[in-house]
Amino acid sequence: MEPFLAVVVGGLFAAGLYMILRRSIVKLLIGLVLLSNAANLVIFVTAGLHRGVPPLVPEGASAPLHTVADPLPQALVLTAIVISFGVLAFAMALVHRTHAMVKTDDINDLTSTDS
Amino acid sequence: MNWLLISPVLIPLVCGALSLTLWQSRRVQRWVGVIGTAALTVASFLLLYVVWHEGIQVSYMGGWIAPFGITFVADLFGAIMVVLGGLTGLAVAVYSLYTIDARREHFGYYPLTHILLAGVSGAFLTADIFNLFVWFEVMLLSSFVLLALGGERAQMEGALKYVTLNLFSSTVFLIAVGIIYGMTGTLNMADLAQKLPELERSGLVTTVGMLFMVSFGIKAAAFPLFFWLPASYHTPPVAVSALFAGLLTKVGVYALIRVFTLVFTDDVGYTHDVLLVIATLTMLVGVLGAAAQFEFRRILSFHIISQIGYMILGLALYTPLGLMGAIFYIMHHIIVKANLFLVSGAAYCLRGTYELKELGSLYRTAPFLSILFLIPALSLAGIPPLSGFFAKFVIIKAGLEVEAYFVVGIALLVGLLTLFSMVKIWNEAFWKEAPESSERLVAGAEQRGSYVPMLIPIIGLALITVFIGLNAEPFVVVATAAAEQLLDPAQYIQAVMEARP
Numbered sequence: 001m002e003p004f005l006a007v008v009v010g011g012l013f014a015a016g017l018y019m020i021l022r023r024s025i026v027k028l029l030i031g032l033v034l035l036s037n038a039a040n041l042v043i044f045v046t047a048g049l050h051r052g053v054p055p056l057v058p059e060g061a062s063a064p065l066h067t068v069a070d071p072l073p074q075a076l077v078l079t080a081i082v083i084s085f086g087v088l089a090f091a092m093a094l095v096h097r098t099h100a101m102v103k104t105d106d107i108n109d110l111t112s113t114d115s
Numbered sequence: 116m117n118w119l120l121i122s123p124v125l126i127p128l129v130c131g132a133l134s135l136t137l138w139q140s141r142r143v144q145r146w147v148g149v150i151g152t153a154a155l156t157v158a159s160f161l162l163l164y165v166v167w168h169e170g171i172q173v174s175y176m177g178g179w180i181a182p183f184g185i186t187f188v189a190d191l192f193g194a195i196m197v198v199l200g201g202l203t204g205l206a207v208a209v210y211s212l213y214t215i216d217a218r219r220e221h222f223g224y225y226p227l228t229h230i231l232l233a234g235v236s237g238a239f240l241t242a243d244i245f246n247l248f249v250w251f252e253v254m255l256l257s258s259f260v261l262l263a264l265g266g267e268r269a270q271m272e273g274a275l276k277y278v279t280l281n282l283f284s285s286t287v288f289l290i291a292v293g294i295i296y297g298m299t300g301t302l303n304m305a306d307l308a309q310k311l312p313e314l315e316r317s318g319l320v321t322t323v324g325m326l327f328m329v330s331f332g333i334k335a336a337a338f339p340l341f342f343w344l345p346a347s348y349h350t351p352p353v354a355v356s357a358l359f360a361g362l363l364t365k366v367g368v369y370a371l372i373r374v375f376t377l378v379f380t381d382d383v384g385y386t387h388d389v390l391l392v393i394a395t396l397t398m399l400v401g402v403l404g405a406a407a408q409f410e411f412r413r414i415l416s417f418h419i420i421s422q423i424g425y426m427i428l429g430l431a432l433y434t435p436l437g438l439m440g441a442i443f444y445i446m447h448h449i450i451v452k453a454n455l456f457l458v459s460g461a462a463y464c465l466r467g468t469y470e471l472k473e474l475g476s477l478y479r480t481a482p483f484l485s486i487l488f489l490i491p492a493l494s495l496a497g498i499p500p501l502s503g504f505f506a507k508f509v510i511i512k513a514g515l516e517v518e519a520y521f522v523v524g525i526a527l528l529v530g531l532l533t534l535f536s537m538v539k540i541w542n543e544a545f546w547k548e549a550p551e552s553s554e555r556l557v558a559g560a561e562q563r564g565s566y567v568p569m570l571i572p573i574i575g576l577a578l579i580t581v582f583i584g585l586n587a588e589p590f591v592v593v594a595t596a597a598a599e600q601l602l603d604p605a606q607y608i609q610a611v612m613e614a615r616p
Contacts, residue, residue: 020283025275032282039289046297073296076245080289083252087285090259091278097263098271110272 005045012038023107025095032091036084040077047073117174119165120189122158123197123236126151127204131229144225145212151229152208155236156201163194167593171600171610173242181242181611182306188242188611191597192442196239196369199449202579203361204232206572210457211354213568214464219264219352227264228358231257238366242611244378245292245302247370248285251334255281258363261355262347273347280343284333291326298323305611307378308604317381324379324386331374335367337427338397341420345404348419349412349469353460356412360419361453365445368426372441375430376601383433390431395525398424402532411459411469411544414536415452418495421529422448425510428522432513438598439591440509446590447494447502447583454491454576458484461573462544464566471540475549485545487570490577492541494584496534502583505591 012034019031047070055068099105118125130151137143166172166189176185189197208228215224234254241247259281263274296302298319299310311320329340336344344364348356371390379386401421408414426448429441459469461484466474478485494501497508507530514523583590600606 020279028279032279035283035286036289039286039293042290043293043296046293047300048297070300072302073293076293076296079245079249083249083256087252087256087259087278087282090256091282094259094263094271094274094278097266098275101266101268101271110275112269112272 001049002045005041005049009038009041009045012041024105025098025107025110026105028107029088029091029095033088036080036088040080040084043073043077043080117172117187119158119162120172120174120187120240123155123162123201124187124233124240126155126158127229127233127236130154131226131233134226134229135223138223141217141220144220148208148211148225148228149205152201152204152232155232156198156205159194159197159201159236162189163191163198166191166194167596171607173610182301182303185246186242186303186305186611187240188305188607189240190600190607190610191593192369192372192601193239195442195446195593195597196365197236199365199446200232200235200239200362202576203358203449203453204228206453206457206576207354207358207361209572209575210357210460210569214354214460215352216265222264224261224264227257227261231261231358235362235366239369242304243302244295244304244307248288248292251288251366251370252285254363254366255285258359262351262359264355265351267350269350273350276343277347280333280340284330284340287326287333288330291323291330294319294326295323303611304373304377305604305608308380308608309612311378312381320379321382321385324375324382325389327374327379328371328386328389331367331371332393333367334364335371335423335427336364336397336420337367337393337423338400338420341397341401341423344420345413345416348416349410353412353456353463357453357456357460360415360456361449364419364423365426365449368423368430368441368445371427372430372438372601376433376438377604377607380604387431387433390427391519391522394424394428394431395522396424397421397427398529399525402529402536405536406532406539409471409543411462411471411474411540412456414471414540415455415459418533418536419452421533422452422495424529425507425526428526429510429513432510432517432519433602434513434517435595435598435602436509436516437513438601439594440506440513442594442597443509443590444506446594447506447580450576450579450583451491451494451503454573454580455488455495457569457573457576458488458491461566461569462488464569466549471543473550474544475547476545478545481566484566484570484573485541487573487577488545489541490580492537493534494580496537497530498534500584502580502587504584505587509591 016031016034019027050069053068055071057064130147134144134147172189174187234250237250259278333340398421401417405414405417426441426444429437494503497503511523
């Protein structure tokens, strides 16, 4: 499972970076979405994937007996998803507003602050 | 629970929530703004006092001991940073009373400022690397909105670049956190510092270290990752610019110093050499960028970048004197840079423009303001006896000690070019005759109101600059002690791992 997910993460990064480097601000946003999802998957995979072993401690024991799935990365991913959801919602509003104001979708036209 | 330790986070959070409930009353929000930041400043000074006398303060959130729960730690460096955050917040809150227009106040300017300060303080005080990410996000989200608040075209363009690059930096940060957790199974920085040297694959550790360097490098606006800064910092109202210029990039520098003195210290020969190259180029590129500019706030923005180079240089030298210099530099820089932005706002109030070509004869109109500009400007360039002289002196002495003559030469050259930039602003904005075109701009000054109330925070910050310069001894002593703590991570690790609630 890990090699497969590694390829998926790589693919998401490649696609995300490609989209960020395009000139359209909408594609820029899509690129950011892809990148943040790729990051979440990385966290999910790095701690190791274990199937069907919930982190439960049997009665009377003070530690789990076998290898268990680590719940912490999932908590991290959950936090990261919530944060990226908020940030991307804001970014979307920003892109919308920028488009309404500048009347263009081309990043190369957004240079009035650079001169 | 150590209430004093978490109060720098708690006070702005509570004030932010309070301002939200008082959405309708802008007047009360303003007062909550001033009182809240004043309380933050007092609490942070108390914290610094306690840390100075009783050593590193530790608190476990929810009673979960390290390394399992989230730990809050204040060592001297963290406490100093919180104090600086409080002071900048207070100055900006007072300044905002007279400069923020009603529309921005209606859309939550004050709650956002509080949340921003909470995020900054949280980042300075946490000992958990994922928690650091969360505080970064708290800070960034409120800064995104503050930057875009008002919705002018320049703001939109600046915010888009700022948001994109900072989101990218957060993604890199998150990946690095994920990988480091996969390698060690811990997120507590003190625990990481213990576990990372035991790992066999030290190459991977350095790789993750570089990921952190890229992420924090973007946030600190280090070369070659700084392009978002001059594109965005001059677009919002001056109060917001000053807050960002004073604090936000310094949070990136803080994270760099924290991580590269505590966690990634195994391969100093590699990582800190990379930092040295980055620092040199950051100084040089920043100041050359400023030389080409003719807009008040854009010049100052480029100077932020070049000054960041000095701070990273102190870290890269990795000697007691170097780190002490970096800390002293941050203390001096936050005050001075915020103040310069505030002065540019007062100049705007008088003339209605930031373009140096259109400004002029401000010395004749407002001689007192001109003196108040000279204090931070000359301090930034490193003229004795102001604070910048000692900051630069210490860093350059640290460079000479390790015989890094080339870097020292660049640092001195950059100091000279900084002076050139400041003199350029002085000549263009304050000294030369106002051009003809400025008369219609001056005519608008009546509607913009008096600039005199703006002087209160400017005078306050200028006094601090002069005070640090004339009375540098105690600041040097505190910075030296903070640097010693940083260079001896065992103290930090012991405090975090062994303190019990």
